[in-house]
Amino acid sequence: VMKKASGRGRRPGRSEVREQIRDAARARFLAGGYQAVTMRAIAADAGVDVALVSYYFGSKQGVFGAAMALPVNPSDAIAAVVADGDLEGLAPRLLRMALSIWDDPATGGPLLAIAGAVTGDPDMRRLVREFVGREVVGRIAERIGGDDASARAATFSAQMSGIVFSRYLLGVEPLASMSVDEIVQRLGPALQLALFPTHGA
Amino acid sequence: VMKKASGRGRRPGRSEVREQIRDAARARFLAGGYQAVTMRAIAADAGVDVALVSYYFGSKQGVFGAAMALPVNPSDAIAAVVADGDLEGLAPRLLRMALSIWDDPATGGPLLAIAGAVTGDPDMRRLVREFVGREVVGRIAERIGGDDASARAATFSAQMSGIVFSRYLLGVEPLASMSVDEIVQRLGPALQLALFPTHGA
Numbered sequence: 001v002m003k004k005a006s007g008r009g010r011r012p013g014r015s016e017v018r019e020q021i022r023d024a025a026r027a028r029f030l031a032g033g034y035q036a037v038t039m040r041a042i043a044a045d046a047g048v049d050v051a052l053v054s055y056y057f058g059s060k061q062g063v064f065g066a067a068m069a070l071p072v073n074p075s076d077a078i079a080a081v082v083a084d085g086d087l088e089g090l091a092p093r094l095l096r097m098a099l100s101i102w103d104d105p106a107t108g109g110p111l112l113a114i115a116g117a118v119t120g121d122p123d124m125r126r127l128v129r130e131f132v133g134r135e136v137v138g139r140i141a142e143r144i145g146g147d148d149a150s151a152r153a154a155t156f157s158a159q160m161s162g163i164v165f166s167r168y169l170l171g172v173e174p175l176a177s178m179s180v181d182e183i184v185q186r187l188g189p190a191l192q193l194a195l196f197p198t199h200g201a
Numbered sequence: 202v203m204k205k206a207s208g209r210g211r212r213p214g215r216s217e218v219r220e221q222i223r224d225a226a227r228a229r230f231l232a233g234g235y236q237a238v239t240m241r242a243i244a245a246d247a248g249v250d251v252a253l254v255s256y257y258f259g260s261k262q263g264v265f266g267a268a269m270a271l272p273v274n275p276s277d278a279i280a281a282v283v284a285d286g287d288l289e290g291l292a293p294r295l296l297r298m299a300l301s302i303w304d305d306p307a308t309g310g311p312l313l314a315i316a317g318a319v320t321g322d323p324d325m326r327r328l329v330r331e332f333v334g335r336e337v338v339g340r341i342a343e344r345i346g347g348d349d350a351s352a353r354a355a356t357f358s359a360q361m362s363g364i365v366f367s368r369y370l371l372g373v374e375p376l377a378s379m380s381v382d383e384i385v386q387r388l389g390p391a392l393q394l395a396l397f398p399t400h401g402a
Contacts, residue, residue, distance in 0.1 A: 116320040119370060129371045137373065154367070154376040155388050161371070162363015166355070169320060170330045170362070172338065175355040187356050190395040194388060 018056050021046040026067035030123040034064065034130035061135065069110045072101055075135045082143045090144070091156065091195050092188030098160055099180045102168050115169060132157060144195055156194045163187065219257050222247040226268040231324040235265065235331035262336065270311045273302055276336045283344045291344070292357065292396050293389035299361055300381045303369050316370060333358060345396055357395045364388065 012020070024046035028037050039060055043050040057063040061075035081097045082090070102108040117124045137157050141149035163183065166172045175183070213221070225247035229238050240261055244251040258264040262276035282298045283291070303309040318325045337358050342350035364384065367373040376384070 119317040119320045125371060129373055132367075132371065132373050151375050151379070151383075151387065154373055155364075155384070155391075157373065158363045158367035158376055159360045159388075159391070160363065161367050162359045162361065162365075163356075164363075165366050166333075166359035166362050170326060170333065172330055172333050172355055172358065174352050175359055178352070182352075183356070186352065186398065187360075187395060189398065190356075190360070190391045193394050194391040197387065197390065 017046075017048060017052065021048060021053055021056060021063070022066050025063045029064060029067055029127055033126050035134060039063070064131070068114055070107075070114075071110065072107045074101075074131075075139070077101065078136060078139050082139055087144065087196070088192075090140075091191035092184050094140070094156075095160065095163070095188060095191055096180060096184050098164065099167075099183060102164055103180060108168065112168060115164070132161075140195075152195055152197065156191060159187075159191055159194055218247075218249060218253065222249060222254055222257060222264070223267050226264045230265060230268055230328055234327050236335060240264070265332070269315055271308075271315075272311065273308045275302075275332075276340070278302065279337060279340050283340055288345065288397070289393075291341075292392035293385050295341070295357075296361065296364070296389060296392055297381060297385050299365065300384060303365055304381060309369065313369060316365070333362075341396075353396055353398070357392060360388075360392055360395055 021042060025037075025042045028042055028045055032041075037060070039053050040050050042063060043053045046053070053063060057066055059075075061073055064070075065073040065075070077097060078094070081093050085093055102111060114124065114128065118128050119125070137150060137153045140156065141153040144152060146152070163175070167175050167178075167183075178186075222243060226238075226243045229243055229246055233242075238261070240254050241251050243264060244254045247254070254264060258267055262274055265271075266274040266276070278298060279295070282294050286294055303312060315325065315329065319329050320326070338351060338354045341357065342354040345353060347353070364376070368376050368379075368384075379387075
């Protein structure tokens with residue numbers, strides 16, 4: 001049996017360490033879900049110091065995006081849209097952001113692969129459920145505030161998933177052929193009303 | 202080699218003929234999509250007269266429901282809700298109907314199985330896309346009327362799929378734990394606004 005070239009003793013390169021952490025993170029996210037996984041656990045699995053995980057990926061959201069091969073960090077994208085601008089136009093802004101990401105094959109492709117795996121793979125389903133709950137519903141709820149903020153953010157998020165599911169996965173017409181502008185114009189008010197039932201109309 | 206008991210010459214029973222038609226229909230729907238398939242083609246594949254297909258299943262929608270093992274014929278359910286009542290409450294009525302069907306394991310179970318197969322199976326995806334386009338978007342568009350009825354029905358249908366996807370497939374909270382009444386109360390107005398952008402608010 002031949003000894004592997006990358007055997008004991010050779011110091012791994014930067015990109016190897018990065019990949020090692022990413023692989024460990026992916027395995028751990030799929031096994032443990034989103035919320036329970038810590039940077040420290042990922043570091044332990046990868047056999048590196050936790051400072052290296054921070055150095056390469058910044059945050060848990062960053063490792064998650066990399067582990068799932070996402071060219072866009074969805075948490076950052078949502079956080080930016082939520083913070084930038086007033087509440088009056090929040091739903092249309094989020095809708096436009098989501099459509100732009102999904103419309104671009106470079107960013108939408110990997111997301112489509114994850115969405116495609118959701119129904120068949122219970123681990124992936126749990127992971128996406130927790131991620132959506134925390135990073136989408138949670139972040140939006142925090143921004144809009146109020147007693148039932150989570151409920152309103154969840155119904156909004158459900159409507160968004162429906163647009164994504166129908167347009168990109170199923171390809172239902174005429175939704176699949178509409179421009180981003182047309183969809184935002186048509187659905188912006190309805191989504192805003194889901195977020196703000198009392199003063200959205 | 203033993204000869205099968207149900208060999209040549211024996212006349213098939215009623216339930217066997219029904220099953221034979223259903224199997225042929227399922228294969229043909231998956232191979233040919235929803236719209237292109239005719240009662241006549243199903244009959245030919247099953248080796249029976251087309252009158253027998255009508256006798257057992259009534260209509261193409263009926264064969265489809267049976268072929269997909271649906272205990273409820275979705276076309277009939279939508280047609281009934283669309284016809285029964287005014288346009289002012291159309292979206293909440295459709296939402297309540299969909300939630301009732303999906304909430305009941307007897308009817309929601311088989312639908313969940315189909316939805317689960319959609320992302321992984323291109324034939325199933327095409328079939329569901331065509332079915333939703335014709336029997337959901339088409340029927341609702343016909344009822345609401347107007348130049349852009351299809352576009353409004355499609356955006357509405359997308360929102361409905363999102364609620365189903367988030368609640369039943371993904372299980373996003375707090376949507377998954379809400380009562381049907383609460384969801385209808387929260388989302389009815391937003392869905393109605395998607396159907397009637399001008400006078401829905």
